[in-house]
Amino acid sequence: MxxxxxxxxxxxxxxxxxxxxxxxxxxxxxxxxxxxxxxxxxxxxxxxxxxxxxxxxxxxxxxxxxxxxxxxxxxxxxxxxxxxxxxxxxxxxxxxxxxxxxxxxxxxxxxxxxxxxxxxxxxxxxxxxxxxxxxxxxxxxxxxxxxxxxxxxxxxxxxxxxxxxxxxxxxxxxxxxxxLFGMSYLYGLTGTTNLMEMKDVMTAQAASGQYMYLYGLAFFMVLVGLSFKxxxxxxxxxxxxxxxxxxxxxxxxxxxxxxxxxxxxxxRILLTLFLTMPGDESQTFSFLETHSIYISCLAGISIIAGNVIALRQRNIKRMFAYSSIAHAGYILVAISALGYFTFDAVWFYLMAYLLMNLGAFAVIQLITDASNSEDIADFAGLYRRSPLLAAGFAVFILSLAGIPGTAGFIGKLNIFMNALMTDPGHFVLASIMIGGTVISYFYYFGIMTQMFFRPAATTEKIKVPAGIGTVVVIALAGTILFGVAPNTALDFLHHNFGSFNDFLK
Incomplete structure (x- = not known):
């Protein structure tokens, strides 16, 4: 060059x-x-x-x-x-x-x-x-x-x-x-690493049907490898x-x-390579539509396992880890459904999750650093020690739980509607989402019980550093704004990025 x-x-x-x-x-x-x-x-x-x-x-x-x-x-x-x-x-x-x-x-x-x-x-x-x-x-x-x-x-x-x-x-x-094992199959079968060139080769090869099993193996290995991430x-x-x-x-x-x-x-990988590739010899459905059951299984297991195991956690960061697993399942529901608003639903949910999760971790960092402990009991009486901080943390928890009026609720609603608007509708996944959300109320509201209804071990007021206070305020404003006026974010998305029509061009 x-x-x-x-x-x-x-x-x-x-x-x-x-x-x-x-x-x-x-x-x-x-x-x-x-x-x-x-x-x-x-x-x-x-x-x-x-x-x-x-x-x-x-x-x-x-x-x-x-x-x-x-x-x-x-x-x-x-x-x-x-x-x-x-x-x-x-x-x-x-x-x-x-x-x-x-x-x-x-x-x-x-x-x-x-x-x-x-x-x-x-x-x-x-x-x-x-x-x-x-x-x-x-x-x-x-x-x-x-x-x-x-x-x-x-x-x-x-x-x-x-x-x-x-x-x-x-x-x-x-x-x-x-x-890498899955990617090596994709490269070996197509002779290129460029995604657009690979897409064209895969579409042409899949029409004959003789490569279908190898592409299925590549799809499965890439999906499993990225599921770890x-x-x-x-x-x-x-x-x-x-x-x-x-x-x-x-x-x-x-x-x-x-x-x-x-x-x-x-x-990038799944939609670019497998969305337009035929899934069977009749070419009625795409490869991704035919094999979306694997993504659906990951979504359902993640929602159930994340929410159920979180019920038994006493360490606040460990609880949020299992909560994060459940939220990954919610987003996988949108990808599995492949509805008209999949990109919109995923983008909005990730933005909402960013706000409510970072706001929550700002409060968690402040409390755990002060107490040198990560037990949920350390949040007992937080309302008496810092009413504003407790109120902000409560909003983040309500948003994570999917309570109306918060960005988290709108994010889950978008994914839920996206799952039902497909033909046929993903009714099982939608039911699992509802069940998982209900289960999450128990451990999310358990934190609020500690903050508002348990006596504090100390009456010492909490001093909020400027940095943490700034993150909490920004996250709180975004969580409430996108919950009350979600079109603010969606209009911004559509005005600046359209409908992602250039994704496969």
Whole structure:
């Protein structure tokens, strides 16, 4: 590739990625050369400014037409723009939480490393959203995964953090191997790694029927491998321990940014390759429609297992890990249904989940740092110690539970309606969603019982740091706004990203 070819590319399409890469490189150099006595907490603001500049550059690309560079390995389409926005907003909130994070041991010394490793993981997630090739998809996935492994074990002298890191690495390695095995079949059968070229070859080959079983194996292996990344049952075994042992900002990062990236790569691969591919010799249904039963099973098992096992948890972060498994099941319902509003439903739910989950983790971080414990009993009497904080936490819990008037309710309603509007309707999945939501009331409302109806162990008032207060206010405003006026988000989505018509072009 000569210089003229390099200069001919529209590098401005990658402006958000270049900004994040530059800030991550800057922070790594600052952390390396600054004296050890320097308080690296202030580096968080450099990371935050970089993320905000990346958001502004992304907004500037909203009106640009769909473009691809580097031989279609990087695609800037409406899908990439919409989900990058979620990733960047979530990352900005996590950085603010990390600035306020102050455990009693094992983090201060490595605070500088946290910021640039976090941005590196964010960069990997952003690359995945715009990848048009299996190679760039995998590079982005591993960039995110390796950074996450290190972040999970950031508290190097904390036994729980060490356990979280080793379990995450082992399970992550297994999932990577399974995913690569499936991708190798796809490459071997099509002779290309480009998703659009691969789609055309697969559609032509599937018409003869002789490759159907091999494509079925590839589909199954990719789905299983990525299910580890999503922490969907029965491939969720790593999530509770990793969520519990990781530093709280890392747990928030895994539950929002990493999970969003997992659904991005799942949608990119499955919908691009298998949506238009015939599923049988009659070519009546697509391959994805014929085999959506596997996604439906993952969705149903995740909803049931996540909500039922969460009932017995006493550790607040472990409870939210199982809650996260259940919410992954809800989103898988939308993907399995493949209705008219699948993209809208998934995007809105991930945005709502970002707001309510980050708001909840902001409160969890504040309480667990102060008490040096993660037991649910530590939230007893929170209403008396900090009425506003308890009220905000209650709104986040109500939204996670899917109570009307919150963004969480609208998100579940969109997925529920999307499942019923297909022909035939996914009535079993819709019933499981309702049953799982009812079960979740027991453990969600158990936290509220502690906050409002249990006596506090101490009457000491809680001082809310500015960073945590900011995240709580932003998350609270978004949760209520999108619950009361959901068209605010949906109109923004349709106005700027249309109906994702350029996804397969």
């Amino acid at each position: 000569n210089a003229d070819t390099l200069l001919s590319y529209q590098w401005g399409q990658m402006a958000p990625e270049f900004i994040i890469l530059g800030v991550a490189a800057l922070l790594s150099l600052l952390d390396l050369f600054l004296p050890k006595s320097y308080n690296r907490r202030s580096l968080a603001w450099i990371a935050l400014v970089g993320i905000l500049i990346a958001v502004l550059s992304l907004i500037g690309l909203f009106d640009s037409k769909t473009a691809s560079i580097l031989h279609d390995t990087f695609r800037l389409d409406s899908f990439g723009k919409a989900f990058k926005l979620i990733l960047l907003i979530g990352a900005a909130c996590v950085i603010v939480l990390a600035e306020s994070y102050d455990p009693r041991e094992g983090f201060k010394k490595y605070r500088g490393e946290f910021y640039y490793l976090f941005l590196t993981g964010l960069l990997g997630a952003m690359v995945m959203t715009s990848s048009g090739d299996l190679i760039t998809l995998f590079v982005g996935l591993e960039l995110l995964s390796v950074s996450s492994y290190i972040l999970a074990g950031m508290r190097k002298k904390h036994a729980g953090s060490n356990e979280a890191a080793i379990k995450y690495v082992i399970n992550g390695g297994i999932s990577t191997a399974i995913t 999503l922490a969907s049952a029965p491939f969720h075994m790593w999530a509770p321990d990793v969520y519990q042992g990781s530093p709280t900002p890392v747990t928030a990062f895994l539950s929002v940014v990493s999970k969003t990236a997992g659904f991005v790569i799942l949608l």
